[in-house]
Amino acid sequence: MGDRAAAYGAGIVLLALLSLLCVIGIVWGELTGHRLVTGALVGVVLLAYSFVLLFLRKGGFTGV
């Protein structure tokens, strides 16, 4: 695995961890009635997933 792929791989792992934190936040927001926080964190998860897809491609894990 090249340096480039390793760097993007590390980015993907970080984004996955961020998403996990956000999911915990979403559950907390739902349980405590902080629905604006919940909505914003769902947005962050979607943004993180979009960057995961980008990094997968740029790291050479998927695509052309």
Add this chain to the structure above:
Amino acid sequence: MYKRLLRRLLGWTLALDVWVNRVYPADFNPLYYTGGLSNLFLTILVLSGIFLFFYYVPSFNDAYTSVQFITAEVPYGQIIRGIHRYAADGFIIAILLHFFRNWFTERFRFSRDEPWISGMMLLVFAGFIGVTGYVLVWDQRSALLVAMTGNSLASIPLVGGWLRSALFGGTGLTNLLLPRMLYLHIGPAVFLYILLWWHYVRIRHPKVWPPAVWTLFALGIVMLLAGVLPVTSQPPASALSTPGRLAVDWFFLLPYVGLKYLPPLGLILVGAVIVAYGLYIPYQLPETETELGIRDSGVAQVIDANCTGCELCYYDCPYDAIVMVPSPHPGVTKAAQARKLLAVVLESRCVECGICIGACPFEALELPRYLERDIHEKVLSACRSET
């Protein structure tokens, strides 16, 4: 001069493409999907709008309260309201990017004037729908918008008063205002899809949806904004007083800022000139001699004997001008004898571009006034002029 400006703008647009392609893989470049992004935002708007519609009450007494109820009481109502609001901004941004990109890259040539005209109408309708949406909230900004729009319309000679009554249901604030605004918010939104059909009908492979990266990004950014910058109403509109200041949404209400500097009729005239010029853009530059030469090459003809029914021309024609029909008889050449389909050119749709000629490996298509020998002659004369 305009041509020189257009060439420079094309250069900048392509330079921006190259720069973005360094950051994103080329098939992820968002600038290639501005139309698809507009569609995505429109879909978000429709879905969130249906949700809001179930709770909204279009009357002076209840409109503001119903919006407050959505915001404060309905589970995730404020998030959905924010999604609707920020997706509307995204819709306008995506349409404007699409507009400027296609303008600067001259994607209105040949028969692409139809997508251009329908696109201009989509832009105008999208702006109109946005303004009616602001009125529906019926807060102080809504009242000011109604007053400003009414005064501007009334300044049009002869038909101004009638236009104002038609739009608002009367001269003053009548009970018809909000039901009419609700209808004008939803009715033209349905019309947008008819315009979209017209926008796509002549394009063979339109990119109607962005790649997953951008679908997730757009949804994510809209939801994040809805949560971080929650949408709120201004104080409720009062029948007794009209507020003097307008809290501007730069994407929808920018024209109203013009009222600070121009009289209402002047602003309407400026708007009308901008829209008229937008519609004229495809016809502004006369076609070059080369383009005229190609345009005069005659509608593409299928050479029945050679057609193998392979469908390559059908897939390559960007103008949807070729259909495949069951072959009534076998072809003459060896490759064409076993064919099951036959290509047929729809004359009304053919722009005589010659793309199908290049697509066909069996020499089964030709432009009657632009044959192979004509191309040979052109190449030879070009070579001679070089030497």
